[in-house]
Amino acid sequence: MRRTRPDRTARPAAPAPGGAAARQAALRLLTLVLAERRLLSDAAPVLAPLDPPDRARAQRLATDTLRGLARADALLAPLVERRPPMPVLNILRLGAVELAHGAAAHGVVNDLVGIAGRGKRTAGARGLVNAVLRRLSPDAEARWADLPAPRLPKWLRGPLVRAWGAETVAAMEAVHAMPPPLDLTARGDPAVLAHSLGGTLLPTGSVRLDGAGQVSALPGYDAGDWWVQDAAAALPVRLLDPRPGERVLDLCAAPGGKTMQLAATGAEVTALDLSDERLGRLRENLARTRLPAEVVVADALTWEGGPFDAILLDAPCSATGTIRRHPDLPFARSGEGLGDLIGLQARMIDRALALLGPGGRLVFCTCSLLPEEGEAQVRAAVERHEGVRAEPPEGAWIDARWSSPEGGLRVLPHHWAGRGGIDGFYMARLRRA
Structure with a gap:
């Protein structure tokens, strides 16, 4: 295919107010992840100067670009003679993703050419950006649709194929490539919330919204009627089944989604976390x-406390189950330190069991796709602790595909693919004698 050379005569039009600010911030977020290998959760300083709508748009643009990075590169490859430096490449990637998602070519191209022209490291590529994106725009959507879903990085894909098989991993990757819907947990009746927001009530009690936009602008946010929580992340509290008046401990509690679930049941909740900064969000x-x-x-x-009737331990983990919502993770992580995490999880299970009263129950959970951070931990804990057993979960809310032989629940992203997918999660309920 013919390759496009820079059009050095092109001059950018004035950037659209607001649109350029969000795109500029999105490019800074891409640098944060792809060049500095940091997570988007570290992006507060980049986003702070923006107003809430632009902040939400910048985050969406960055996550969409990271989610479709391999596809964007495939679209761009025939149109550039050699791979440009990363700052220029990221401008092209952002433009390719926006065009492939149906954004108006005029606004995308003009804004990104203007951004390139104002950058010290990208000013010389202004013509290239203009030429490539204009060449790409007529058929970007059609070409994008023909491209396969991006594959997970080797450090993660290999272990997952060994654990679940190539077909299952490919199904996960297909879900990872889709923009995820927004899941909410209701403080009150979820059916009422679903009706008021025009959402879908999921079998597990979460409310799912498509194309929700700016979260803080949704009805009921300021009133505290709901909080954002992926449907999978809401399951461990259902498995714990706290009751009014019970003493319940939420270990590793921040940012507080599960703490709020526990408190809404009428239980007496203690929320514990190592990070005071993260607990600020919980408060x-x-x-x-x-x-x-x-x-x-x-x-x-x-920490010395207890005894508790029930404990929820959402342990630190690789977070590989959240890639559909956090596509930055495969680029910012490399799999290093997994052994340390696994050791920490085991010690935290042991400590949590020690804080339980007789007959107390512990739900251990991780948002990981790796059995070493889930099924293997529960089997090992039962072997280490005499009188501790895994209780097979029961309830109409449980999808039959989730049941795991050792007595836990294993949720994978392609479960509910027709509904928009779900985060990968593992959870099990352990009972002390």
Whole structure:
């Protein structure tokens, strides 16, 4: 195919107000992830100067680009003679993704040519950006649709194929390539919330919205009627089944989605986390939803408390189950340190069991796709602790595909693919004698 040479005579039009600001911020986010190998959760300083709509748009543009990075590169490859430097390449990638998603070519091209012209490292490529994106725009959507879903990086794909098989991993990758819907947990009746927001009530009780836009602008946000929480992340509390008046401990509680679920049941909740900064978000969420919990800043491995009737341990993990919502993770992580995480998880299970009263129950969960951070941990914990057993879960909300032989629940992203997918999660309920 013919390759496009830079059009050095092109001059950018004035950027559209607002649109250029969000696109510029999205490019900074791409640099954060692809050049600095950091997560988008570190992006607060980049987004702080923007107003809420532009902030939401910048995040969406960056996540869409990361989710479709391999596809964008495939679209661009025939149109450039050699791979440009990363700052220029990221401008082209962002433009390719926007055009492939149906954005107006005039606004995309003019804004990105203007951004290129203002950058010290990209000014010389202004003509290239203009020429490539204009050449791409007529058939970007059709060509994008013909491209396969991006594959997971080797450090993750190999272990997952060994664990679940190539066909299952390919199904996960197909879901990862789709923009995820927004899931909410209701403080009150989820059916009422679904009706009021025009959402879908999922079998597990979460409310799912498509194309929700800016979260804080949705009805009921300021009133604390709901909080954002993926449907899979809401399952461990259902498995724990807390009851009014029970003493319940939420270990590794921040940012607080599960804490709010626990508090909404009427349980007496203690929310513990090592990070006071992250607990700040939890306190804000509790204040917004007007739900009570005792908040404790402490190390879960050394904190003295209890005994508790029930404990929820959402342990630190690789977070590989959240890639459909966090496509930055495969680029910012490399699989290093997994052994340390697995060791930490085992120690936290041991400590949590020690904080339970007789007959108490512990739900251990991780948002990981790796059996080493799920099924293997539960089997090992039962072997280490006499009198501790895994209780097979029951309930009409449980999808039959989730049942795992050792007594837990294994949720994979391609489950509910027809509904928009779901995060990967593992959870099991352990009972002390």
